[in-house]
Amino acid sequence: KRKEDYKLRELRIFLRDICRKLASNRRFYKFTKPVDLEEVTDYLDIIKQPMDLETMMTKVDMHKYNCAKEFLDDIDLICANALEYNPDRTSSDKQIRHEACSLRDHAHALIDVEMDSDFELECQDIAKKR
Numbered sequence: 001k002r003k004e005d006y007k008l009r010e011l012r013i014f015l016r017d018i019c020r021k022l023a024s025n026r027r028f029y030k031f032t033k034p035v036d037l038e039e040v041t042d043y044l045d046i047i048k049q050p051m052d053l054e055t056m057m058t059k060v061d062m063h064k065y066n067c068a069k070e071f072l073d074d075i076d077l078i079c080a081n082a083l084e085y086n087p088d089r090t091s092s093d094k095q096i097r098h099e100a101c102s103l104r105d106h107a108h109a110l111i112d113v114e115m116d117s118d119f120e121l122e123c124q125d126i127a128k129k130r
Ligand SMILES: O=C(C1CCC1)N1C[C@@H]2C[C@H]3C[C@@H](O)[C@@H](O)[C@]2(C1)O3
Pocket: 030, 031, 035, 039, 040, 081, 082, 085, 086, 096
């Protein structure tokens, strides 16, 4: 329906801005591109659903997100993948896990601050019907 499509267009504009802010934060550069599967040859043995911020920007443009919760589910996936693939008590793994938790918390905080909660509830109702 036309009014629903206007709402989803507004959601896409909002989510592109969130994605841009996260991807431009140097703390989160490890999460901006897919893990290089030619460099990390066992990655898909462990991580069944890779995700990254560039892929998420593409998904916005392809109308894959019908509400902010679906967008945050992919942010949570980026974080869970990083915790799962980098579990050791080495300083490098600890740093990756810290950055992953920081990405997750910053994304949720940005959306909670910038998103009207009634608008998200309307988007979630549209998402259920699609
Ligand atoms: O999990 C990740 C990314 C970090 C958050 C996503 N990677 C798996 C590899 C382990 C560690 C070593 C790096 O050389 C690089 O290959 C990766 C990339 O970091």
